[in-house]
Amino acid sequence: MQICKIGVAQLREALALVWEVFEEYEVPDYEEMGIQTFRHFIEYDNIVKKVRQGEMKFWGCYLNGLLVGVIALRGEQHISLLFVRGQFHRLGIARRLVRVAVAEVEEKEPEIRAVTVNSSPYAVEFYERTGFVALGPEKKADGIRFTSMRLRF
DSSP states (O other): OEEEEEOHHHHHHHHHHHHHHIIIIIGGGSOHHHHHHHHHHTOHHHHHHHHHTTSEEEEEEEETTEEEEEEEEETTTEEEEEEEOGGGTTSSHHHHHHHHHHHHHHHHOTTTOEEEEEEOGGGHHHHHHTTOEEOSSOEEETTEEEEEEEEEO
């Protein structure tokens, strides 16, 4: 298993993985507006601009050359995307990707001491097991259901 930074050259593959996993695990929890909002958010042209401007950073987890998981940090401390292919769930991949994001925040912004995420309904339990705490009840914006969560370190 290898985790490395994803650059512009690997971005299409990473976003394809994100959409594939979203369709399989998240779509059942969302209305059409939320699905379209998410689809628009992860469009290559939108994301590549953010990556080039330094607004987002991506890492990927590879097993035998296959991209199996992706995490993205937006801004200084917010996990914007975390997706792992279904057949690789419960192998510690998402947890390792979170550790990479935490390490990035610790290195680049040591005074922050926390990482945040707006978790989908599907992922709340994972984040809780990883040490995140809900900051309030589930909300909905533009058809997207989420629970704001934070991990202090």
